[in-house]
Amino acid sequence: MTIVKICGIKTLKDALAAIEAGADYLGFNFYPKSVRFIEKSACAEIVSVLKREHPQIKLVGVFVNSSVEEIKDILQTCSLDLAQLHGDETPELFAQLAPRAFRAFRGIPASIAGYERSQAPAMLIDAAVQGIYGGSGVTADWTAAAKLAQQYPLLLAGGLTPENVAEAVRSVKPWGVDVASGVESAPGKKDAGKMIQFVKEVKRLEIGNW
Numbered sequence: 001m002t003i004v005k006i007c008g009i010k011t012l013k014d015a016l017a018a019i020e021a022g023a024d025y026l027g028f029n030f031y032p033k034s035v036r037f038i039e040k041s042a043c044a045e046i047v048s049v050l051k052r053e054h055p056q057i058k059l060v061g062v063f064v065n066s067s068v069e070e071i072k073d074i075l076q077t078c079s080l081d082l083a084q085l086h087g088d089e090t091p092e093l094f095a096q097l098a099p100r101a102f103r104a105f106r107g108i109p110a111s112i113a114g115y116e117r118s119q120a121p122a123m124l125i126d127a128a129v130q131g132i133y134g135g136s137g138v139t140a141d142w143t144a145a146a147k148l149a150q151q152y153p154l155l156l157a158g159g160l161t162p163e164n165v166a167e168a169v170r171s172v173k174p175w176g177v178d179v180a181s182g183v184e185s186a187p188g189k190k191d192a193g194k195m196i197q198f199v200k201e202v203k204r205l206e207i208g209n210w
Contacts, residue, residue, distance in 0.1 A: 002169055002202050003121075003176030005155060006183060006195060007062065008036030012046045014190040019054050021192065022199035026050070026057060027084065027178070030074055031064040035188040036180060043078045051079055060084050062104075068096045075100065084124060091115060104157070108144040112152075120153035120175050127158035139164070146172045162197035169205055177202060 006018040007027030015026055028043045029036040047059060061080045063071050065087035075083055083097055086104040091114025094101055103115040107128030115123065125145045127138040140158035148154055153175035160168055161182035169177065183198050185191040 001206060002174065003155070004199050004202055005060065005176055005178040006180075006190070006198075007060075007157075007178055008034075008180040008184075008188065009046070009190070010036060010038050010042075010188055012049055015046050015050060017190060017192040018195050019050075019057055021195035022203065023195070024058065025060055025176070025178075027060045027062050027180070028078070028080070029062045030066065031062065031086070033064075040074055040077055043074075043080075047079050058082065062086055063089075065089065068093055071097060071101075086124075086126075102155075108141055108148065121155045122152040122175075123148075124155040124157055124178060125174075126178075139168075142168060142171045145174070149174045160198075162194055162201055165198055166201045166205060169202060 003024045004022065005025035005027055006023040008029050009015045009018065009026050018026055028038050031037060050057060050059065059080045060082045061074055061078065062084045063086065071083050083101040084104050085094060085101055094103060094115055099117065099119060102117050102121050102123055104124035104126055106126050112123060125140050125148065127140045138159045140156065145156055149172050155176045155178045156168060156172050156174040157178035160177055160179045165177055179198055183191055183194040
């Protein structure tokens, strides 16, 4: 089964629509410069409903160069399951958050030394775009990502859409896929129809229609 993570959730309506579409993981972005940024208090309110009504859904906080203290505070306050480190975090910072953190790499890493994680997802692979920490809409290097996916349960991100996600899954065979801008009607605003179609394209592969 290919896991689907829908990232950049800002409202309860979008969170519920994503779950209704079939998402397994939801991501909340705590990078202040992102159009998908969410305040800690707003996230906590959304999560209080999700934990009660949809406890099976995994909830992820996305951070860019935040301090360990801030990340731990948000994880606890918002009752999030995992921290996705999407900046330039050091192995030392990563170690202080283990085992609740995984590293997002912009581009294909030459080595993952210091960022190893035994549970899935082991990491996230995103496109490398100068000065942009995710959500760029640019596709990652699928060929290189496929080689990594043979070794690690990774999340594939970067420019995925309902139109190309099936091809991405066939090419890379990732543990899961991560989408933000590809299921939006405008930056930061999720589109229920696109989310439904995105998940449908991923799940279609699992019933043999390759």
